[in-house]
Amino acid sequence: MRRYSRSRGFTLVELLVVIAIIGTLVALLLPAVQGARERARQINCASNLHNIALACIQYHDVTGSFPSGWMVIESAPGTPIPGAEGYGWPALLLPYLDQRNLHKDMGVNSVSLYTGISNPAATNLTNPNAALNFMSNLVTTPLKLFICPSDTGYTGRGQVYVDGDPTKTRKLPRLTFPQGLSNYIGVSGHRRVTGLTGNTGIFFGNSYVRMADIPDGSSNTAMIGERDTLYCHSGTWLGTQNSMDYTSLDASMVTGYDQPRLNAPFDSYPVQSPVGCGEGFSSLHVGGAQFAFADGSVRYISNGVDYFYVNNSGGVAAGPNDHRSTFPPNVPGGRQNGVYNRMMSRSDKLPPGDL
DSSP: OOOOOOOOOOOHHHHHHHHHHHHHHHHHHHHHHHHHHHHHHHHHHHHHHHHHHHHHHHHHHHHSSOOOSBOOOEEETTEEOTTOEEEBHHHHTGGGGTOHHHHHHTTTTTSOHHHHHHOGGGSOTTOHHHHHTTTTTGGGOOOGGGSOTTOOOOBTTTEEOOOSOTTSOOOOTTOOSOEEEESEEEEEESSOOOTTOOOSSSOSBTOOOOGGGOTTOGGGSEEEEEOOSTTTOOEESSEEEOOSSSTTOOGGGTEEESSSOTTOOTTTSOSSSTTSGGGSOOOSSTTEEEEEETTSOEEEEETTSOOOOOOSSTTSOOSTTGGGOOBSTTOTTOBOOOHHHHTTOSSOOSOOOOO
């Protein structure tokens, strides 16, 4: 009598053990995979910063200065028009970033952003389609070079509203469409100023800073930093409204300064705040953010960088020499600005410290 052996399968317990082992391995590998992806995104982000910094340097080589932080529209020399929008430094850089056609269609060199919003047909009379689409198309253009791959929170393919009230949309008051996003914010310096008031960094109203105006050294002076959209509302490559105060968060649309700590907690301060990250610098990278310096180099700055904001004028640094003072004022041995704060000033004549 022939006997047939029955093949033995897996028991339920064995299957559960195998599934548990596979699940454990996936759980162990997933953070490593995610970390590798974020590292790749961070490298891409640094590459964007580097290319924008090189464009700034090329602009300097051609024109003799870095681009203005934002263009102040004046009714007469020294008399800004309150609420008049002006193109920001990123818009001035467009021809150096393979965006010559966009720069031309927007009429950046021929008319102001104020005129473009008031009278779109004046932007480019030789291209009526571009003129008609100025409000709804050109200003909303997402430019990949200005978007950090690690960022989240922006609208559409890469637009952002810019307004100080976090409960509302963020937009230029007279521009009803979202603007093209930028995660890369120009360093204005140590002071919370707007309009034509000068600052200690490279980008401010109608600034024309030259390499010769950076005695601290281009490798010690931060030029551009990151700001994320998810928590800190980032900025735009387009421009700013030049009201004469910060009620519209105007200067922070394209620039940031050093009073807000790096990656200031988003839930501790309003976005529109002298110490809120909506006016400073931040990123979604772990533990810090990246900055491009005036020599074109890009460095990762840790949240733990030495920080101390010297301020001799109450709540807001307003004096031209605040950035090089000690605190308390005139007290021997008082603290100087921290390393983070010093890197935002181009000529404070203080040792740069270790970044």
